Amino acid sequence: xxxxxxxxxxxxxxxxxxxxxxxxxxxxxxxxxxxxxxxxxxxxxxxxxxxxxxxxxxxxxxxxxxxxxxxxxxxxxxxxxxxxxxxxxxxxxxxxxxxxxxxxxxxxxxxxxxxxxxxxxxxxxxxxxxxxxxxxxxxxxxxxxxxxxxxxxxxxxxxxxxxxxxxxxxxxxxxxxxxxxxxxxxxxxxxxxxxxxxxxxxxxxxxxxxxxxxxxxxxxxxxxxxxxxxxxxxxxxxxxxxxxxxxxxxxxxxxxxxxxxxxxxxxxxxxxxxxxxxxxxxxxxxxxxxxxxxxxxxxxxxxxxxxxxxxxxxxxxxxxxxxxxxxxxxxxxxxxxxxxxxxxxxxxxxxxxxxxxxxxxxxxxxxxxxxxxxxxxxxxxxxxxxxxxxxxxxxxxxxxxxxxxxxxxxxxxxxxxxxxxxxxxxxxxxxxxxxxxxxxxxxxxxxxxxxxxxxxxxxxxxxxxxxxxxxxxxxxxxxxxxxxxxxxxxxxxxxxxxxxxxxxxxxxxxxxxxxxxxxxxxxxxxxxxxxxxxxxxxxxxxxxxxxxxxxxxxxxxxxxxxxxxxxxxxxxxxxxxxxxxxxxxxxxxxxxxxxxxxxxxxxxxxxxxxxxxxxxxx
Numbered sequence: 001x002x003x004x005x006x007x008x009x010x011x012x013x014x015x016x017x018x019x020x021x022x023x024x025x026x027x028x029x030x031x032x033x034x035x036x037x038x039x040x041x042x043x044x045x046x047x048x049x050x051x052x053x054x055x056x057x058x059x060x061x062x063x064x065x066x067x068x069x070x071x072x073x074x075x076x077x078x079x080x081x082x083x084x085x086x087x088x089x090x091x092x093x094x095x096x097x098x099x100x101x102x103x104x105x106x107x108x109x110x111x112x113x114x115x116x117x118x119x120x121x122x123x124x125x126x127x128x129x130x131x132x133x134x135x136x137x138x139x140x141x142x143x144x145x146x147x148x149x150x151x152x153x154x155x156x157x158x159x160x161x162x163x164x165x166x167x168x169x170x171x172x173x174x175x176x177x178x179x180x181x182x183x184x185x186x187x188x189x190x191x192x193x194x195x196x197x198x199x200x201x202x203x204x205x206x207x208x209x210x211x212x213x214x215x216x217x218x219x220x221x222x223x224x225x226x227x228x229x230x231x232x233x234x235x236x237x238x239x240x241x242x243x244x245x246x247x248x249x250x251x252x253x254x255x256x257x258x259x260x261x262x263x264x265x266x267x268x269x270x271x272x273x274x275x276x277x278x279x280x281x282x283x284x285x286x287x288x289x290x291x292x293x294x295x296x297x298x299x300x301x302x303x304x305x306x307x308x309x310x311x312x313x314x315x316x317x318x319x320x321x322x323x324x325x326x327x328x329x330x331x332x333x334x335x336x337x338x339x340x341x342x343x344x345x346x347x348x349x350x351x352x353x354x355x356x357x358x359x360x361x362x363x364x365x366x367x368x369x370x371x372x373x374x375x376x377x378x379x380x381x382x383x384x385x386x387x388x389x390x391x392x393x394x395x396x397x398x399x400x401x402x403x404x405x406x407x408x409x410x411x412x413x414x415x416x417x418x419x420x421x422x423x424x425x426x427x428x429x430x431x432x433x434x435x436x437x438x439x440x441x442x443x444x445x446x447x448x449x450x451x452x453x454x455x456x457x458x459x460x461x462x463x464x465x466x467x468x469x470x471x472x473x474x475x476x477x478x479x480x481x482x483x484x485x486x487x488x489x490x491x492x493x494x495x496x497x498x499x500x501x502x503x504x505x506x507x508x509x510x511x512x513x514x515x516x517x518x519x520x521x522x523x524x525x526x527x528x529x530x531x532x533x534x535x536x537x538x539x540x541x542x543x544x545x546x547x548x549x550x551x552x553x554x555x556x557x558x559x560x561x562x563x564x565x566x567x568x569x570x571x572x573x574x575x576x577x578x579x580x581x582x583x584x585x586x587x588x589x590x591x592x593x594x595x596x597x598x599x600x601x602x603x604x605x606x607x608x609x610x611x612x613x614x615x616x617x618x
């Protein structure tokens with residue numbers, strides 16, 4: 001070593017990062033014969049009181065393994081099971097398994113300097129072949145300084161303001177990481193290892209694989225992410241001009257910042273405070289508290305707090321926040337909070353809160369809350385309110401309120417479906433459908449509209465035309481005291497059926513035509529006998545359309561079934577007639593002159609007791 005302002009000696013200790021003492025050094029005993037590796041790992045978890053984290057694609061979980069060892073520590077047991085082709089890192093109560101079948105060596109050529117500036121240069125080579133390793137990451141995790149080896153495996157790293165012994169970590173994809181310690185004799189203050197250092201097991205290259213991340217993240221930052229993987233450190237502050245030019249260098253993607261100020265944009269591991277980017281922010285892990293971008297925010301982990309973007313927000317994890325974007329918000333997992341998107345909002349899993357957009361809102365699974373947009377789409381169930389200027393589509397069950405300008409479409413509903421044009425329920429509707437056209441495969445609730453259609457009707461259809469394909473269908477042919485010939489189509493359910501009615505009396509001087517709507521209910525008295533209270537209102541044509549003539553009836557016929565398709569009916573009726581026509585026209589008669597059992601103060605009203613008798617085709 002050269003003479004320096006301080007005298008330092010160094011020694012090299014190459015060791016795997018996985019030898020975490022607290023968990024991996026625990027001794028266990030295993031006596032296992034030809035069992036699946038997945039079951040063996042689960043048994044080790046139970047014995048050791050921790051959890052494994054790994055990519056299931058890199059482990060042969062279905063392979064059969066055998067191990068018979070007593071008092072073997074967990075790291076040694078894993079080496080025997082996995083044939084020394086992996087390394088292990090501890091983070092909290094997790095042990096992370098990383099594929100690393102190869103080994104590397106750090107050859108130090110020079111180590112020179114003082115606490116203000118220290119330089120280490122050397123070469124990274126393959127332990128077996130001695131060939132140089134290109135694009136290996138060499139970093140000091142306390143000082144957050146890093147370099148990448150060149151095509152011949154060489155590097156030179158400069159360290160400033162050293163306050164504790166230097167520990168260089170060397171990492172390369174598919175190689176076991178090593179740590180080399182450099183211990184100084186003097187001018188070094190005692191300092192505990194930073195508590196902010198941690199390893200996380202999530203897949204952290206998601207944002208880098210997006211087209212924006214791929215275009216804006218530098219090659220060196222990507223290499224660091226591949227080599228270092230889940231190593232994450234924290235820093236109080238970051239300043240960035242562009243992702244390449246920032247206060248953390250190529251290690252910016254491994255640092256979670258308390259505050260980050262980004263002139264154009266930045267690439268970081270995450271935010272634990274506030275981040276302001278006048279152009280964009282890219283974070284490969286979690287963001288919490290506050291994030292603003294003039295252009296876009298791209299987050300690989302979860303978001304908690306407030307997130308605002310001038311153009312769009314994309315979050316690969318969960319969101320528990322107020323999220324605002326002038327164009328669109330996209331969340332790959334669950335959302336809880338308030339989401340406002342100018343054009344489009346998309347949540348791939350569950351949503352709880354309020355969602356607003358001028359255009360389209362989509363939720364992959366369930367909605368619990370409020371959704372307002374031109375169109376709203378939910379992949380499973382909703383419990384709340386949907387307001388779609390165009391319409392709402394729910395691929396599962398709605399149990400709240402749906403309001404659609406054009407249509408509401410769902411599989412099942414137990415709430416209120418209100419649409420200007422149509423409501424369509426492909427399975428069971430046990431709530432209230434209100435629209436011009438209503439359809440339910442199985443109606444157990446109420447339909448209110450012009451045309452109500454159901455396949456099976458066990459509820460109530462109220463409208464101009466009610467059709468129950470497998471429900472109540474009857475035709476009645478009767479005569480009564482006013483019109484000799486009457487036909488009515490009755491459709492709906494026994495609880496409530498709709499009647500479309502027509503009648504005529506062709507006798508000269510008493511000629512009239514009637515037509516109208518009514519409702520009835522079938523009340524079973526005996527096996528083949530029922531009582532059918534019916535109420536109706538019919539327009540009476542007496543030679544001119546210039547007059548309003550309305551015949552209102554309450555009828556109480558008894559139906560007696562003769563066989564499977566035929567019944568007879570008959571019973572009394574109460575009639576109240578309103579007319580403005582007092583002049584006969586041609587051969588048409590005046591109904592008020594024919595019947596007058598009781599009168600009203602208003603001479604335009606007449607009433608009488610009537611009857612009807614006829615047959616019913618079932």
